[in-house]
Amino acid sequence: MAAEVLVPSSPAEAVALFRDGAATTVIGGGTVVVPAITSGRLDPGRVLLLSRAGLDGVTVDGDTVTIGATTPIEALLALAEHASALAACARNLADCEIRGQGTVGGNLCVGAGYEAPRGDLQGCLLALDARVRSAGPDGERTEPLEDFLAGRRGRLLLDVAFERPAASAFVALAYPHTHEYTVLAVSGARGADGTVRLAATGVAGPGARLRSAEAAAADPEAAGAAAVSDVTFADDALASAWYREQTLPVLVRRVLSHLEESA
């Protein structure tokens, strides 16, 4: 069991206690970390528990939506008018009890799962061109989510923000399984300037931008085919890499079709 459990009561205290994150396990809602501790897979030495740090809450300022790190995932269901894809993505994630406990920051920072992909929101927020404000030893910085996901070690996520898109869409593979994790999903958003962004969840690693598919977005058939070259597929307990490779183009086409319909 952990020797040291820190429960900060303000964002500033959380940042100070996090330091550079070395040898520190951060708990948002606990839905991922607690089972790992209970089962003995994880024996953390220093734990930062954020449940009282005041990092939760959603603010909407004009077209900018900002979501605090410990905002429960369930709160995203109320954001359908700002980004329907994000509400749909959140609704697809587990059940209302887990969504009420799991946090947006936890979902963005969680590592790859042992048996299934994790981080369901990553793809959707990549498609929404979200940016992350985080803190580390060199202070605060704001960067694209994609950069944060690529190099987040040593940084504490404070909030994530995006601009309301002109249209957005989320399509997940309907593949019933006793696990609630998303097998494969594609999110898409069209910005105010007409730019289409696409990203996938459920491929190897964190959520992934589908840049080749974006470049071919005007032709959904070609975009679907191109998406396969944007990601690496992996076998896991939920589905095979082969199966995901066959279905990704279909999901890309459907997302583009939904974006087209809402034009």
Added chain:
Amino acid sequence: MNLTVNGVETPIESGPLTSLLDVLREELGITSPKAGCEQGGCGACTVLVDGEPRRSCLTPLAAVDGAAITTVEGLGSPERLSPVQQAFTHHYAAQCGFCTSGMMMAAQAYIDRGGSDDHEAIQEALGGHVCRCTGYVKIIDAVAAAARGDSFDLTVTASGAAITNLGGVA
């Protein structure tokens, strides 16, 4: 740390990262929350934390220090079953009973927030709860009946069979 468990303020000695499930079962001897999958997948451990349904297996003690916890033991007693317990009894909504505690706590939370007898809404509210006896139809019927505020004859089931050995569903 301390918890108010079923209305009783209780000092807790377990470590701060002990799951609420282990605190309830191992330290306090409250056994209605079941240790099923212990990874959030089954719903058998659901309790109310300040009125919200939560998987106790996923909840570290330190995150709920000072909170009010409600388990099935706090719903009613064998002599005075709560409406949800009566509904589960009358509708024979327990088979092996392992999922029943979690189902009832989710049902209680659903009804507390004004949930109706709409089956789709009930399925959504109970979506994280697995019944391996696959008794979902009767469970949903029971929750719908409790949501409507039905009154129940606890000597017979909804299908007419006599109830002889279900003193209390817990």
